[in-house]
Amino acid sequence: MNEFEQKRKIRRILSSPFVLIPLVVILLFVIRGTWSIYGKNRSSLEELNLAEDRLARLQEKETELSGMIKKLNTESGVEGEIRERFQMAKEGEQEVVIVEPPESEKTAGGSSESSFWQKIRGFFSR
Numbered sequence: 001m002n003e004f005e006q007k008r009k010i011r012r013i014l015s016s017p018f019v020l021i022p023l024v025v026i027l028l029f030v031i032r033g034t035w036s037i038y039g040k041n042r043s044s045l046e047e048l049n050l051a052e053d054r055l056a057r058l059q060e061k062e063t064e065l066s067g068m069i070k071k072l073n074t075e076s077g078v079e080g081e082i083r084e085r086f087q088m089a090k091e092g093e094q095e096v097v098i099v100e101p102p103e104s105e106k107t108a109g110g111s112s113e114s115s116f117w118q119k120i121r122g123f124f125s126r
Contacts, residue, residue, distance in 0.1 A: 013019060071077035082088055089095065 072081060
């Protein structure tokens with residue numbers, strides 16, 4: 001019976017406001033700290049994802065630039081870049097200008113329906 005009374009006494013002590021209030025305060029501090037750590041974890045994961053994306057873009061740019069460097073290390077690459085940037089030609093080369101036909105020629109030689117109606121209109125306008 002002594003054990004039973006001793007357990008009851010321990011329960012009464014643990015359920016008293018002098019013990020419960022400090023336990024609740026400690027619990028609130030623990031919850032607040034945990035929530036803070038959770039928020040920091042989420043923000044660091046977002047920053048990690050942004051950094052990984054940036055790294056991938058920089059690696060792509062690096063491969064592109066290294067390809068351009070290899071191209072410019074050759075004589076034909078330098079010549080091609082000069083031709084492209086400054087629109088230059090070698091001696092003896094000539095420039096070819098391609099001119100598109102006027103609109104009237106485009107419709108005349110266009111689809112077969114338009115030419116059919118043009119033929120009919122031309123037949124009656126004589």
